[in-house]
Amino acid sequence: MRKGKRFKRIYTLIFVLAISTLILLQNVGFGDIFALPDNFSASFNDVDNVNNNSLFGSFVKTSLEKGDASVSSERQKEGTVVFKLFGLIPIRKVKVNILPEEDVFIGGVPIGISLATDGAIVISDTIVATDGEGINKNRIFKSGDVLKTIDGKLINSLDEVEEILNSSNGRVEIEYLRKNQLEKTIVDLIKNKDGKYKLGLWVKDDISGVGTLTYVKQDNHNFVALGHPITDGKVGNIIPLTDGKVFDCSLIGINKGERNNPGELRCVFLQSNEKGQIKKNNKYGIFGHLDDLENMVDANLTATLGGRLGVKPGKAKIVSSVSGIREEYDIEIIKANYQSKSDDKSLVFRVTDKRLLELTGGIVQGMSGSPIIQNDKLIGAVTHVFLSDPTKGYGIYSDWLMEGEGK
Numbered sequence: 001m002r003k004g005k006r007f008k009r010i011y012t013l014i015f016v017l018a019i020s021t022l023i024l025l026q027n028v029g030f031g032d033i034f035a036l037p038d039n040f041s042a043s044f045n046d047v048d049n050v051n052n053n054s055l056f057g058s059f060v061k062t063s064l065e066k067g068d069a070s071v072s073s074e075r076q077k078e079g080t081v082v083f084k085l086f087g088l089i090p091i092r093k094v095k096v097n098i099l100p101e102e103d104v105f106i107g108g109v110p111i112g113i114s115l116a117t118d119g120a121i122v123i124s125d126t127i128v129a130t131d132g133e134g135i136n137k138n139r140i141f142k143s144g145d146v147l148k149t150i151d152g153k154l155i156n157s158l159d160e161v162e163e164i165l166n167s168s169n170g171r172v173e174i175e176y177l178r179k180n181q182l183e184k185t186i187v188d189l190i191k192n193k194d195g196k197y198k199l200g201l202w203v204k205d206d207i208s209g210v211g212t213l214t215y216v217k218q219d220n221h222n223f224v225a226l227g228h229p230i231t232d233g234k235v236g237n238i239i240p241l242t243d244g245k246v247f248d249c250s251l252i253g254i255n256k257g258e259r260n261n262p263g264e265l266r267c268v269f270l271q272s273n274e275k276g277q278i279k280k281n282n283k284y285g286i287f288g289h290l291d292d293l294e295n296m297v298d299a300n301l302t303a304t305l306g307g308r309l310g311v312k313p314g315k316a317k318i319v320s321s322v323s324g325i326r327e328e329y330d331i332e333i334i335k336a337n338y339q340s341k342s343d344d345k346s347l348v349f350r351v352t353d354k355r356l357l358e359l360t361g362g363i364v365q366g367m368s369g370s371p372i373i374q375n376d377k378l379i380g381a382v383t384h385v386f387l388s389d390p391t392k393g394y395g396i397y398s399d400w401l402m403e404g405e406g407k
Contacts, residue, residue: 112269244278257390284404
């Protein structure tokens, strides 16, 4: 009899432990905690909000070690966030860069973009016909490849390509980028009826387009835009640049987004309306400096940059000028990913604002870079639209944008 009671107690204890473990697992975001990178950006308020909003479950508390230390009268720029179970048992420690407590100008306006490329971009893999003899039609290059060197000489312009080819013996070694990987090949050139050597390819050394300004720093007028790189659009190369400019851009129409048709903003810009220079084109977006803020920013529209710890599913806004004026539009963040590596698909959102849906159908091409605001903080930028549903889109965290500035 006693033995039966003992087993009953054991079974009861096991049942209680199982239920307790289940409740614990359901209320602690272990996966999200360990998905965080070893180093990211956060503000003092972001860390506090983890506790206030139970971002990683009601049993997890965070603290910022040495976060309030002062050095030369300035607040510390680095710290360590400690995740603790029940506020007692350390789960993980993560280094953070403390975000500056300063506002930036909110973007949201379309900008014209022009890049002079570092190399020559293949725009067609169709061989150019000539009247020469002994043509050896190579099938090596694909549309979107970026030719970097010919016989070890850097390609800075299309004029240089012709010069290098005609100083060769009809066979050259070419280095080129494909999917951001550098490759080499030997090419037999084409000789036309004038006796000059040709590659037999259509190439160009510049690229232009339209995107949206994300934010501009108040102190130095450095800007961030797009939230994703400018690529060749074919094989996925991030376009290397030697020079770049941004321009004041006029919206002349909108092609609404539909299922399997992302739509686009129809814009025009003039070379005379130059506003600044592009210094970087990397996987986080484009970065540069504005010389002229007119039509680019509104001095009354500012926000503090927020880190990923301040982002949560729920109501948010995007800023855009698709109506002709800069306005806020309602969205709902469906999912916020805790990425360990940089990605331009940090969060997923749905457009809920009827005004925006009537204007654009949701997110369209050209809106990349539109600022995302939540709890009065600029937490990221729009990057992509769902082809299957233009009312849904992706965004990138401000963390990655700030990291891109330093690359």
